[in-house]
Amino acid sequence: MQRVRLLVFNAALGVLDYRVPEGMTIEFGSIVVAPLGPRQVLGVVWEPERLNTQEVPESKLRPLLGVMPAPPLSERLRRLIEWTADYYCAPLSSVARMALGSISALRGGGTTTEYRLTGVEPARLTPQRAAALDALQGEQGSIRELAELASVSDGVLRGMVGAGLLEAVTVDLDRPYPPARPEFAEPQLNDIQQHAADIFVEAVKDKKFAPFLLDGVTGSGKTECYFEAVAEAIRMERQVLVLLPEIALTENFLRRFEHRFGVPPVLWHSSLKSSERRRAWRAVSLGAAKVIVGARSALFLPYANLGLIVVDEAHEISFKQDDGVRYNARDVAVMRAKFEGIPIVLASATPALESMQLAEAGVYRKIDLPSRFGGATLPAINILDLREEAPERGRWIAPKLVEAMKDRLAKGEQSLLFLNRRGYAPLTLCRNCGYRFQCPNCTAWLVEHRFSKRLACHHCGHETPVPEACPDCGTGDCLVACGPGVERIADEVAEILPEARTALVTSDTMNTPAAIGEFVAMAENKAIDVIIGTQLVTKGYHFPDLTLVGVVDADLGLEGGDLRAGERTYQQIAQVAGRAGRGEKPGEVLIQTRHPEAAVIAALANGDRDAFYAAETEARRDAGAPPFGRWAAIIVSSEDQAEALSAARAIGGTAPNLPDMLVLGPAPAPLSLLRGRHRFRLLINARRSAELQKTLREWLDPLEFPRGVRVNIDIDPYSFV
Numbered sequence: 001m002q003r004v005r006l007l008v009f010n011a012a013l014g015v016l017d018y019r020v021p022e023g024m025t026i027e028f029g030s031i032v033v034a035p036l037g038p039r040q041v042l043g044v045v046w047e048p049e050r051l052n053t054q055e056v057p058e059s060k061l062r063p064l065l066g067v068m069p070a071p072p073l074s075e076r077l078r079r080l081i082e083w084t085a086d087y088y089c090a091p092l093s094s095v096a097r098m099a100l101g102s103i104s105a106l107r108g109g110g111t112t113t114e115y116r117l118t119g120v121e122p123a124r125l126t127p128q129r130a131a132a133l134d135a136l137q138g139e140q141g142s143i144r145e146l147a148e149l150a151s152v153s154d155g156v157l158r159g160m161v162g163a164g165l166l167e168a169v170t171v172d173l174d175r176p177y178p179p180a181r182p183e184f185a186e187p188q189l190n191d192i193q194q195h196a197a198d199i200f201v202e203a204v205k206d207k208k209f210a211p212f213l214l215d216g217v218t219g220s221g222k223t224e225c226y227f228e229a230v231a232e233a234i235r236m237e238r239q240v241l242v243l244l245p246e247i248a249l250t251e252n253f254l255r256r257f258e259h260r261f262g263v264p265p266v267l268w269h270s271s272l273k274s275s276e277r278r279r280a281w282r283a284v285s286l287g288a289a290k291v292i293v294g295a296r297s298a299l300f301l302p303y304a305n306l307g308l309i310v311v312d313e314a315h316e317i318s319f320k321q322d323d324g325v326r327y328n329a330r331d332v333a334v335m336r337a338k339f340e341g342i343p344i345v346l347a348s349a350t351p352a353l354e355s356m357q358l359a360e361a362g363v364y365r366k367i368d369l370p371s372r373f374g375g376a377t378l379p380a381i382n383i384l385d386l387r388e389e390a391p392e393r394g395r396w397i398a399p400k401l402v403e404a405m406k407d408r409l410a411k412g413e414q415s416l417l418f419l420n421r422r423g424y425a426p427l428t429l430c431r432n433c434g435y436r437f438q439c440p441n442c443t444a445w446l447v448e449h450r451f452s453k454r455l456a457c458h459h460c461g462h463e464t465p466v467p468e469a470c471p472d473c474g475t476g477d478c479l480v481a482c483g484p485g486v487e488r489i490a491d492e493v494a495e496i497l498p499e500a501r502t503a504l505v506t507s508d509t510m511n512t513p514a515a516i517g518e519f520v521a522m523a524e525n526k527a528i529d530v531i532i533g534t535q536l537v538t539k540g541y542h543f544p545d546l547t548l549v550g551v552v553d554a555d556l557g558l559e560g561g562d563l564r565a566g567e568r569t570y571q572q573i574a575q576v577a578g579r580a581g582r583g584e585k586p587g588e589v590l591i592q593t594r595h596p597e598a599a600v601i602a603a604l605a606n607g608d609r610d611a612f613y614a615a616e617t618e619a620r621r622d623a624g625a626p627p628f629g630r631w632a633a634i635i636v637s638s639e640d641q642a643e644a645l646s647a648a649r650a651i652g653g654t655a656p657n658l659p660d661m662l663v664l665g666p667a668p669a670p671l672s673l674l675r676g677r678h679r680f681r682l683l684i685n686a687r688r689s690a691e692l693q694k695t696l697r698e699w700l701d702p703l704e705f706p707r708g709v710r711v712n713i714d715i716d717p718y719s720f721v
Helices: 075-087 092-097 103-107 127-135 143-150 154-162 191-206 222-235 247-261 274-286 296-300 329-340 353-360 399-411 486-496 513-524 565-577 599-606 609-623 641-653 692-700
Strands: 003-008 015-019 031-036 039-046 111-117 166-172 210-216 239-243 266-268 291-294 306-312 343-348 365-369 380-385 414-418 427-430 447-449 454-456 463-465 479-482 502-505 530-533 546-551 588-593 629-638 661-674 677-687 710-715
Touching: 003 031, 003 092, 015 031, 075 092, 075 296, 075 329, 103 274, 127 143, 127 154, 143 154, 154 166, 191 210, 191 222, 191 343, 191 365, 210 222, 210 353, 222 239, 222 247, 222 306, 222 343, 222 365, 239 296, 239 329, 247 291, 247 513, 266 274, 291 296, 296 329, 306 329, 329 343, 353 609, 380 599, 399 414, 399 486, 399 546, 399 588, 414 565, 486 502, 486 530, 502 513, 546 565, 565 588, 565 599, 565 609, 588 599, 599 609, 629 641, 629 661, 629 692, 641 661, 641 677, 677 692, 692 710
Parallel strands: 210 343, 210 365, 239 291, 239 306, 266 291, 306 343, 380 588, 414 530, 414 546, 502 530, 546 588
Antiparallel strands: 003 015, 003 039, 031 039, 111 166, 427 479, 447 454, 454 463, 629 677, 629 710, 661 677
């Protein structure tokens, strides 16, 4: 191979050809360093017939500079990258970049220097050093990593090294992970669980593509079933990927995994330190890491010998990436399993409607776990009609729910209140002039966070202190909080049950695995009486003494223009309801609503999931919505509103007129200003038979836009804001 075609990790550069110098050995998938003007770029050697570019004469080819000491990307992974780029209309280089989760790992093994506390504590400390000592207990990492953890400068830590408070440690970058032991703590499964586990184990042994939908009620032991397939893959010296929708679920999963296999799995998510990512990436690519648990980005790691994929909580919308490459990790995971020729298990108590349809069509094999493990029963669900059982004035919890909470507290049992709204109140206004606090960068109200005494935008992160007076009319002591967030509910619980020990569980308060681990330990040890939380508490947790769940506002998810609102609301409430009564004590769920007649609320009250799915299926069929039709969105944005509108109109004006595709818009996005950019949207509704991606490329590729305009395509969109 004297001439090679490179996919470089810059969409603007396209595809480049180079010459292989004498003595250099490469193969397809090799990660190489190439010259580009005065710079050096990384690229992957690709099959030339699969990448179109203008042929460069041999005499003009520059030689490659070197090959990175990392395993080549496999043919199976390259085909997955191509499929993802094609299906989601994304640049091939942007998808390929996701396979290189740690650039430093490409340089090979070796050692590095990390630092840890020595245990020395002098009598006198500066405030910065004292804060660092508190924050770095049990931590080890580079100076930069530790500085970020402690929120101090690098200079403070270097001074601590000189003072003998921190010591250097030489670390092997490729030190092995302790091996998981499949026989460590084998569970006693009931007959239904054992049947499911046997099916998964046989599929792992067969080494063929086999997609399964594991549909089990909350508390039915889905994890224990697919753990047996994980154990079989470990025995066969093959790798396993378990995808979780959120980092918040990781801590609880780690505990269960370690209890079963004796050691924790290898982690992959955005909160890892750079040294941890480097070690994990190399262990994955060399086949040394056997079980990898991670967020959606773990899907594109270069596994050496993948034997099984599990997607836990497979219905979760967190698997859909809404920026960059807008892919759905659940669906791409199925394609990875297909390219790898291995089984995949999609596990959920409330499967996505698309997954249910594929199971009905026989594409997925559906495995049911219809009852809870160990004799536990599903909770009783009751509806509180807020039109008839209104809370007291100035409060948000209905009297019946208050009485139920008091009863559980008296019995020494735990309660959970769910409201999927962070902060104290979603809107703050001036009672004197009516001024409303709005984000300067987004068309969104600022949410009051009373614990941190700030007003915050949940879309762009803008924050400002709560002012003493109205910034518009200057009147003092006039600001009014409108509506409840979880912080307000927590305050109400403190008034109603002053003796109760409470925990507030949101992404603001539980933003690290350590914080989540501490919460789980306290809840399991009955150090918490009432949990108040957002969607973080809806899934994955098993607290045997939690017997009451109260849904504060079941109608919240039904608001807005989300075309999947009914399905999402059902899944969310069913999941949080599933936290109740998972032990020996029976559970109860009280759902507060102003619309008890709504189909989703009625289905929850009657425990009739099949009826809800049937009604939702027919509604989707009538609308030509997924899975019976296709959706795609085109999002046009610019810092200049007129520029964005002009570009959106240009797209709309050149829309193809096809019998199997309907183009709606352009129209201002519901969030018409987001992070300082004005936004317009077009929505495409196409039949299943339509060549949607091809049509979009032929439609948009010839169009030219000003430099400040961004045009993003979202295939199978989940967000409509």
